[in-house]
Amino acid sequence: MDLALLRTFVTVHRAGSFTRAAALLGLSQPAVTSQIRTLERQLGRPLFLRQARGVTPTTIGDELAHKAAPHLDALVEIAETGLDDESSLRTLHLAGPPEFTAERALPALTELTGEDGQGFALRASFGNAEETLEGLAAGHHDLAISTARPRGALLTATALCDEEHVLVAAPRWTDRIGSGELRLKGAHALEDVPVVEVHESLPFVSRYWASVYDSRPAAPGTVIVPDLRAVLACAAAGAGLAVLPRYLCAAALERGEVVALHDPPVPPLRTYFLVVRTGTLAMPHIARAHEWLLRASSDWA
Numbered sequence: 293m294d295l296a297l298l299r300t301f302v303t304v305h306r307a308g309s310f311t312r313a314a315a316l317l318g319l320s321q322p323a324v325t326s327q328i329r330t331l332e333r334q335l336g337r338p339l340f341l342r343q344a345r346g347v348t349p350t351t352i353g354d355e356l357a358h359k360a361a362p363h364l365d366a367l368v369e370i371a372e373t374g375l376d377d378e379s380s381l382r383t384l385h386l387a388g389p390p391e392f393t394a395e396r397a398l399p400a401l402t403e404l405t406g407e408d409g410q411g412f413a414l415r416a417s418f419g420n421a422e423e424t425l426e427g428l429a430a431g432h433h434d435l436a437i438s439t440a441r442p443r444g445a446l447l448t449a450t451a452l453c454d455e456e457h458v459l460v461a462a463p464r465w466t467d468r469i470g471s472g473e474l475r476l477k478g479a480h481a482l483e484d485v486p487v488v489e490v491h492e493s494l495p496f497v498s499r500y501w502a503s504v505y506d507s508r509p510a511a512p513g514t515v516i517v518p519d520l521r522a523v524l525a526c527a528a529a530g531a532g533l534a535v536l537p538r539y540l541c542a543a544a545l546e547r548g549e550v551v552a553l554h555d556p557p558v559p560p561l562r563t564y565f566l567v568v569r570t571g572t573l574a575m576p577h578i579a580r581a582h583e584w585l586l587r588a589s590s591d592w593a
Contacts, residue, residue: 295367296327297328297330297331297334298331300319300327300328301328301353301360302357302364303317303431304324304340305340305349305353305357305361306357306431306569308346308347309346309347310347311346312430335352335356337350337352338350338352339352358445358571361446361569361570361571362569362570365575366574382413382576383412383415384414384415384434385416385434386398386415386417386435387416387418387433387435387437388416388418388436388438389418389419389420390418390519391519391520391521391537392437392455392537392564394418396588397437397585400584401585402414403584404584412577412580417433425438428567429442429446429447435566435567435568435578435581435585436567436568437452437564437565437566438567439563439564440565441563441565442565442567446570447569447570448567448568448569448570449567450565450582450586451565451566452563452565452566452585452589453563453564454561454562454563454564455538455562455564456559456560457499457538457560457561457562458535458536458541458545458559459504459553459554460527460533460535460536460544460551460552461527461532461533461534462528463548464530465530465532465533465553466551466553469481469485474554478554479504479507479509479510482510482553483511484511485532485533486511486515486531486533487512487513487532488531488532488533489513489534490516490517490518490519491518492516494509494513496534496536497535499535499562500535504556511532514532515531515532520536520537520540523536524540524541527550528549535560566582566585566586568582
């Protein structure tokens with residue numbers, strides 16, 4: 293069986309689209325379509341069901357992908373690192389949300405980048421869950437940190453850790469509202485407080501309100517910045533309330549730069565998952581990074 297056809301097949305399987313696969317492979321869409329048809333003729337079975345938006349693998353297509361993809365990934369790994377493993381470091385491509393990756397994952401993994409014969413070079417990229425998982429499936433990343441658990445058997449996810457969300461604001465807001473009002477009125481006492489968020493849809497604040505107050509936030513976003521570290525800086529400067537992961541605002545809370553506006557009995561949590569392409573944990577550098585992050589996460593609680 294032609295390895296070039298298998299490579300095209302696995303790329304289509306991961307991308308879920310002939311068009312996206314063609315862009316990843318640097319081929320035209322007709323060329324990709326032709327290669328898949330050739331492979332289907334060789335096997336005598338259809339590998340994909342064509343739909344209005346992309347393609348869905350058949351049962352045979354899924355089975356072939358799960359068998360072939362790890363071996364193709366291993367061949368790519370050999371091509372990238374060369375045959376002399378002792379003279380060159382393998383490269384681990386990590387992707388995840390910017391704040392968690394920068395504050396948690398990267399400091400832990402840099403301990404493995406030494407030249408001790410088992411280390412690796414490290415390359416990181418940031419993105420949301422959808423972008424990160426798509427990039428992992430397409431082969432752009434080796435390891436991904438995601439707040440969404442992927443579906444299907446192509447990607448394998450392991451729960452990494454939970455983060456607690458905290459409702460915070462600068463101390464001046466508690467002085468203005470009054471601690472008694474906050475206890476008595478709950479969310480109603482916060483209706484006139486501006487909101488600092490990462491997106492116009494208020495994902496963190498809306499999730500907190502739904503979980504804790506069983507309602508929706510009344511105030512719109514006043515300051516929108518696409519990084520939780522910037523959200524914290526704006527909240528500490530008095531721009532309004534924000535919902536932040538505790539690991540990110542713990543030091544600011546301890547210094548009194550922000551205060552917790554509410555302490556619910558059961559705080560909202562969000563789970564992070566460590567995700568790989570199925571079969572790639574057979575590669576030593578990916579397996580070592582995966583295991584190291586799982587061990588490190590025990591100290592992040």
